[in-house]
Amino acid sequence: MLIRSRKPTDPLPSAITPRKHYLDRRRFMVATAAAAATTGTVGAVGVAVPKARARPAQRFDPFTLSPLSTDESPTDYDAVTTYNNFYELGTDKGDPARNADKLKTRPWAVVVDGLVQRPATIAIEDLLTRFDLEERIYRLRCVEAWSMVIPWVGFPLAALLDRVEPLGHARFVAFETLLDPDRLPGQRRPILEWPYVEGLRLDEAHHPLTILAVGLYGDVLPGQNGAPVRLVVPWKYGFKSIKSIVRISLTEHMPPTSWNRSAPDEYGFYANVNPTVDHPRWSQRRERRIGEFFRRDTLMFNGYADEVAHLYAGMDLATWY
Numbered sequence: 001m002l003i004r005s006r007k008p009t010d011p012l013p014s015a016i017t018p019r020k021h022y023l024d025r026r027r028f029m030v031a032t033a034a035a036a037a038t039t040g041t042v043g044a045v046g047v048a049v050p051k052a053r054a055r056p057a058q059r060f061d062p063f064t065l066s067p068l069s070t071d072e073s074p075t076d077y078d079a080v081t082t083y084n085n086f087y088e089l090g091t092d093k094g095d096p097a098r099n100a101d102k103l104k105t106r107p108w109a110v111v112v113d114g115l116v117q118r119p120a121t122i123a124i125e126d127l128l129t130r131f132d133l134e135e136r137i138y139r140l141r142c143v144e145a146w147s148m149v150i151p152w153v154g155f156p157l158a159a160l161l162d163r164v165e166p167l168g169h170a171r172f173v174a175f176e177t178l179l180d181p182d183r184l185p186g187q188r189r190p191i192l193e194w195p196y197v198e199g200l201r202l203d204e205a206h207h208p209l210t211i212l213a214v215g216l217y218g219d220v221l222p223g224q225n226g227a228p229v230r231l232v233v234p235w236k237y238g239f240k241s242i243k244s245i246v247r248i249s250l251t252e253h254m255p256p257t258s259w260n261r262s263a264p265d266e267y268g269f270y271a272n273v274n275p276t277v278d279h280p281r282w283s284q285r286r287e288r289r290i291g292e293f294f295r296r297d298t299l300m301f302n303g304y305a306d307e308v309a310h311l312y313a314g315m316d317l318a319t320w321y
């Protein structure tokens with residue numbers, strides 16, 4: 001285990017380091033980590049080596065451990081970074097790691113716009129510092145037919161939304177992945193309508209478990225996991241957690257989502273983890289935790305019911321799947 005974690009009760013780094021030095025140091029670390037991440041590796045025979053083996057030298061440090069973290073063991077780094085879904089980098093689970101060197105993450109900016117008082121275009125290098133966003137470790141479960149526990153480095157999406165001041169009639173948040181077939185060659189094939197898009201209700205987006213991740217295992221995010229910044233919504237099926245984001249827009253109406261658009265009978269807008277609602281083509285009762293032999297029962301809201309069930313009070317979750 002490579003995480004130097006901090007107990008929630010420990011002082012924040014900002015409380016023990018003069019503020020300016022702390023921010024300068026953070027800016028430095030993120031920038032050098034980013035630079036390291038763009039250098040790909042090619043093996044002796046010219047075959048691209050999965051990025052999982054090329055861990056960047058620079059790491060996010062220091063950080064606090066979010067009290068929302070599970071104490072279950074994190075899934076091995078190699079599994080987290082070589083068993084992925086990222087159709088813009090290939091449809092096989094191993095493709096994203098093999099093709100991640102195509103995804104250049106510089107230059108990169110995230111636009112935050114729509115129904116907000118203060119729209120912003122944020123260079124990725126400035127994402128944490130521009131609004132003084134505090135990154136933490138969030139050790140969260142994620143589930144699909146398989147499941148993992150991933151120690152993300154991220155910050156609450158709510159913190160970013162607060163800074164741009166949503167207008168009163170904003171009710172949803174729409175997300176968009178980079179559209180660039182050179183950097184995401186899977187976009188040359190019409191598997192989905194590109195760019196990949198996702199959405200949340202504004203109250204879901206404000207929930208403290210909804211984070212924007214910029215790293216995992218203390219490293220800068222690898223391309224296959226959605227570099228340089230991706231959403232993580234741990235009580236929903238994996239496809240809601242959109243990768244490699246370039247736009248976040250506040251809207252009045254429910255935005256389209258890629259999988260709902262492509263197969264509306266199979267994928268709803270909400271996609272809350274729900275073992276009692278079968279996918280039309282398979283049961284969603286059980287999951288295989290990567291690294292374990294026996295399958296385990298999938299839990300309502302992926303085990304986060306205490307934290308999020310109130311968001312859906314009064315809704316029929318078989319209708320709103």
Ligand SMILES: Nc1nc2c(c(=O)[nH]1)N[C@H]1C(S)=C(S)[C@@H](COP(=O)(O)O)O[C@H]1N2
Nearest residue numbers: 084085086087177196225238239241242243
């Ligand atoms: N842009 C984009 N985001 C995406 C996907 C994708 O194909 N494109 N796949 C989704 C799916 S189906 C899953 S299960 C998760 C996987 O995230 P991970 O590889 O970090 O575990 O990413 C989600 N985000």
Ligand SMILES: [Mo]
Nearest residue numbers: 085144238239
């Ligand atoms: Mo998925």
